[in-house]
Amino acid sequence: MKYVAVTACPTGIAHTYMAAEALEQAAKDAGDELQVETQGSAGSTPLGAETIRDADAVIFAADVGVRDRDRFAGKPVVEAAVKQAINDAPGLLARAAEAAREPVADPGGPQAEDAEPALASKVEAGSGFGSRLRQWLMTGVSYMIPFVAAGGLLIALSFALGGYQIIDAPPVTEQFDAASLTDWAALANQIGSAAFEFLVPVLAGFIAFAIADRPAIAPGFVGGAIATTVGAGFLGGLAAGLLAGAVIAGLNRVKVPRGIAGIMPVVVLPLVGTLVVGVLMFVVIGKPIALAMAGLTDWLTGLSGANAALLGALLGAMIAFDMGGPIxxxxYTFAVGGLSIGGTTSLEIMAAVMAAGMVPPLALALASAVRGSLFTPAERANGRTAWLLGASFITEGAIPFAAADPLRVIPSTVVGAAATGALSMTFGATLRAPHGGIFVTPLVGNPLPYLAAIVLGVLVSAAAVLLAKRLGRPVDPAPQAAGTAVSA
Incomplete structure (x- = not known):
């Protein structure tokens, strides 16, 4: 059999490539041919038209919309989440082989004309609403993350160089001395702040894009910008993106004369969509959402003591539960949204989330090094890589372990990450950088207690994993095979 596949996850970093490797290894083991297009953060090399034409079936392992999906029209398609490809690549290939034996509707027939063109390139029209909503939101988050990383790290660097008072520096367009470290700090702060101003518009614009493709980008971006203007923040951005996508998807259903159809995507849809979304955001829903955001800000500001520790534990558990998935x-998005709100509690939340996110891979790296006999050879190899991934705040480094033994690994990592989140909040550690892991420790407020929280969480998770492995049944050949397939 010949297959082609596309893998894509919200961040486009770890899951995307791990799913591709698992599928390639499973195809090799089965004696099949498979070529994968990884739509990751570094871009992708599209599959050739001849390769697609010769394929017996197509596999989409994606948690976000697949770009240029219409290339695969007329081919049998199997869709799955990225984790399904990582955990059970042979099962996906079996589904693809079964789909290849079924007849496929003529892409030029009535079915294609009646299909929703706005959804065809992003999310399968027949998917359930919950699945589509998740993919729409994850698409917006995936395009927002580069702005978060660039802007947040520049702002954090500016504080490291010039102190927190650097936010009061005059604009660098009016005053800049290349020999002054303070002016360079001000420059980094103002560039990072400019990047942060795009967060909500980008989130809204690409949620809308996921729903209704390119014509929805302008209404989404404008709606997101209005959300920022009226103080609706991230909640307003989510609402604006969904609203813009819904408006454009609805307008796409309107039958228009053939002469007008040609200008609909580039003129009529963006114009009407932007007008409708702008009016609704300014006049109807913007202010109520802004009041909700103000309430959230007040709640965050008022957190202290046990309440703050409970929030840190909850966020830590969420970060570790699906290791880069929707939860x-x-x-993570909640923490990043807090950076734009400001305030000490918001910075404490960001520190707690990043600290907790480092725990699962570091704990499993430690456990596999201390008691290697409890792990498969593939897991021990993954453990050596997990040291760097964990230190870099790439929680996905723990996925090979969770895929091979989820009932023991996931609860163990959740416990340690929750402990780290609670301790970080209790210690009052703060962080303005949205990414970077252990390498942005110089930018952490109260760094020693922060590092202590990470170490304690790693020890708790590692001990829990080892205890669960020892009390459970011995590792059998099936998990070993699964671990080998994932780590290939």
Whole structure:
């Protein structure tokens, strides 16, 4: 059999490539041919038209919309989440082989004309609403993360160089001395702040894009910008993106004369969509959402003591539970949203989330090094890589272990990450950088207690994993095979 596949995860970093490797190894083991297009953060090399034409079936392992999906029209398609490809690549290939034996509707027939063109390139039209909503939101988050990383790290660097008072520095367009470290700090702060101003518009714009493709980008971006203007923040951005996508998807259903159809995507849809979304955001829903954001800000500001520790534990558990999946992204997006709100509690939340996110891979790296006999050879090899991944705040480094033994690994890492999150909040550690892991420790407020929280969480998780492995049944050949396939 000949297959082609596309893998894509919200961040486009770890899951995307791990799924591709698992599929390639499973195809090699089965004696099949498979070529994968990884739509990751570094871009992708598209599959050739001839390769797609010769394929017996297509596999989409994606948690976000697949770009240029119409290339695969007329081919049998199997869709799955990225984790399904990592955990059970042979099962996906079996589904693809079964799909290849089924007849496929003529892409030029009535079915294609009646399909939703706005959804065809992003999310399968027949998917359940919950699945589509998750992919729409994850698409927006995936495009927002580069702005978060660039802007947040520049702002954090500016504080390291010039202190927190650097936010009061005059604009560098009016005053800049290349020989002054303070002016360079001000420059980094103002560039990072400019990048942060795009967060909500980018989130809204690409949620809308995921729903209704390119015509929805302008209404989404404008709606997100208005959300920032009226103080609706991230909640307003989410609402604006969903609203813009819904408006454009609805307008796409309107039958228009053939002469007008040609200008609909580039003129009519963006114009009407932007007008409708702008009016609704300014006049109807913007202010109520802004009041909700103000309430959230007040709640965060008022957190202290046990309440703060409980929040840190909850966010830490969420970060570790699916290791880069939707629940992880909810916690991370919540923390990043707090950076734009400001305040000490918001910075404490960011520190707790990053500290907790480092725990799962570091704990499993430690456990596999201390008691290697409890792990498969593939897991021990993954453990050596997990040291760097964990230190870099790439929680996905723990996925090979969780895929091979989820019932023991996931609860163990959740316990340690929750402990780290609670301790970090209790210690009052703060962080303005949204990424970087252990390498941004110089930018952490109260760094020694922060590092102590990470170490304690890693020890708790490692001990829990080893205890669960020893009390459970011995590792059998099936998990070993699964671990080998994931780590290939």
């Amino acid at each position: 992880n992204k909810v916690a």
